[in-house]
Amino acid sequence: MGAHQLRIHRRAVRFRDGTDFGTGAVRLRPAEEARGRVEEVYDRARLATTGWPGRRAAHWAVRLAGHPHRRGGATSLRYAVREEAYGAVSGYALYRHTSVPDGSGGADPVVVLAALSRPAYGRCGGSWPGSLVSWLGYEGAVDEVLPWLLEDSRAVRSAPVGRLWVRLVDVAGR
Numbered sequence: 001m002g003a004h005q006l007r008i009h010r011r012a013v014r015f016r017d018g019t020d021f022g023t024g025a026v027r028l029r030p031a032e033e034a035r036g037r038v039e040e041v042y043d044r045a046r047l048a049t050t051g052w053p054g055r056r057a058a059h060w061a062v063r064l065a066g067h068p069h070r071r072g073g074a075t076s077l078r079y080a081v082r083e084e085a086y087g088a089v090s091g092y093a094l095y096r097h098t099s100v101p102d103g104s105g106g107a108d109p110v111v112v113l114a115a116l117s118r119p120a121y122g123r124c125g126g127s128w129p130g131s132l133v134s135w136l137g138y139e140g141a142v143d144e145v146l147p148w149l150l151e152d153s154r155a156v157r158s159a160p161v162g163r164l165w166v167r168l169v170d171v172a173g174r
Contacts, residue, residue: 003160003162004140004144004158004160005137005138005139005158005160006137006138006140006144006146006147007156007159008146008150008156010135011134012155012156014151015151016149020122021122021123022084022090022117023084023085024084024119026080026082026083026091026093026124029079034092035060035079037081038079038092038114039055041089041090041092041114041115042114045115064077071096074096074098074109075096075097075098077095077111078095078096078097079092079094080092080093080124082115082123090115090117090119091113091115091116092112092113092124093112093124094110094111109138110136110137110138111138113138118145121145139161142160144158
């Protein structure tokens with residue numbers, strides 16, 4: 001199974017008419033408030049997503065750590081959390097802001113994007129509050145849905161990334 005590095009110019013993020021975003025909203029949350037909710041959404045999303053392994057507390061501690069020497073000049077993680085009108089969290093995008101030396105205004109490379117529904121995915125994948133950059137980017141599946149939710153799917157730049165995910169399965173009796 002492969003992956004694609006997706007890059008979307010912010011001005012091109014115009015969703016097709018009739019795209020259902022539900023009633024929730026994406027809000028920036030502090031790390032200490034968002035972490036438990038992020039882990040919960042991931043655990044629920046991975047059950048329906050091929051190739052997403054279970055994560056232990058040690059994984060999250062390393063993944064969400066904000067060590068400056070590992071960020072490549074980017075900011076600490078930003079937690080954009082999709083909250084439904086009734087209070088439940090249905091998705092999130094964890095990203096860092098980075099400046100781009102070519103003068104294009106910077107980029108927000110996404111570290112993790114997870115959602116429990118198509119409306120949550122569309123909202124989490126398309127924009128983040130407080131982000132004033134020119135480009136949004138993340139690594140996603142080859143059959144990523146976001147380009148097909150936009151008015152112009154060609155606005156998404158996509159490049160293959162070599163990845164191999166292996167899921168070990170214990171076959172009973174063998």
